[in-house]
Amino acid sequence: MRERLSTSSPATKVLGWCSLVALATTAVLGLWISPPDVIQGEAVRPLYVHVPAIWVAYIAFITAAVCSVLWLVPRTRNVKWDRIAGASAEIGVVFSGINLVSGMLWGRITWGVYWQWDARLTSALLLFVLFLGYLAVRRTTIEPERRAKRAAVMALVAAANIPIVHFSVVWWRTLHQEASVIRQDLDFELEGEMLQALGFGFVAFLLVYGWAVVHRYRLAVLEDQAEERAVAAAIERRRAELVGAGEVG
Amino acid sequence: MDDAGFIFGAYAVAGGALIAYAWSLVSRIRRTSDELDGGGEQSWT
Numbered sequence: 023m024r025e026r027l028s029t030s031s032p033a034t035k036v037l038g039w040c041s042l043v044a045l046a047t048t049a050v051l052g053l054w055i056s057p058p059d060v061i062q063g064e065a066v067r068p069l070y071v072h073v074p075a076i077w078v079a080y081i082a083f084i085t086a087a088v089c090s091v092l093w094l095v096p097r098t099r100n101v102k103w104d105r106i107a108g109a110s111a112e113i114g115v116v117f118s119g120i121n122l123v124s125g126m127l128w129g130r131i132t133w134g135v136y137w138q139w140d141a142r143l144t145s146a147l148l149l150f151v152l153f154l155g156y157l158a159v160r161r162t163t164i165e166p167e168r169r170a171k172r173a174a175v176m177a178l179v180a181a182a183n184i185p186i187v188h189f190s191v192v193w194w195r196t197l198h199q200e201a202s203v204i205r206q207d208l209d210f211e212l213e214g215e216m217l218q219a220l221g222f223g224f225v226a227f228l229l230v231y232g233w234a235v236v237h238r239y240r241l242a243v244l245e246d247q248a249e250e251r252a253v254a255a256a257i258e259r260r261r262a263e264l265v266g267a268g269e270v271g
Numbered sequence: 272m273d274d275a276g277f278i279f280g281a282y283a284v285a286g287g288a289l290i291a292y293a294w295s296l297v298s299r300i301r302r303t304s305d306e307l308d309g310g311g312e313q314s315w316t
Binding site for chain 2: 067071120123237248
């Protein structure tokens, strides 16, 4: 009998509840407790979602890239690295999507338009699309080892875009503002309730990321088992057909 | 839509996307697990 995997364990239940509380706290801090910005006014509020979302997306994509390297190196190759890479990238795409949509809403208030083909926005969209491509590669129906290899290479190509996204506001003249949370001397630009709201947003998204990676990993284990069973059943069926046709002894 | 709509919209999109994704993960785990246990097959008898 196959070991049945639960959708939760005591640890992930605690993690899940902590995530929900942290998300709710972020909403309260971001929408009501933090003060309006001196320059942006109320328009600063979407940034408590927008900025943490891209930070967690970076973490998710870098994790996917590191696990892909661990899978590619023969000495460390293990199916768990491929599964973690896939899980992390999928969640990264969700956070990257949140970053793009919340940024568009912020842009509509601040710039008067949802979208501009500026270096930061374009490179962030490219990062999102590259990792969508990565997820598409993972869904191809080829032999699992070849699929994992192609996906790992794709993850590295896609992750190479992260520094371009991050430094685009420094390297090119962009409509998007420059780094405004941590200065180049690594000191915080924000303080007080604004820093609290941003910090809570980051912690909340990080908790959600942790919860989702565990669950997506469990799903990957189950999907692999289902795929193995489907292949075994197909071989058995084919063998039975050949036996019926008298081609196999 | 006024500014408040865009501001609340950003939070609604983020919260909605994360909850929908979490829900889909749990559903997919249950469905795949049931399929592996043969729970996906249905019969009158």
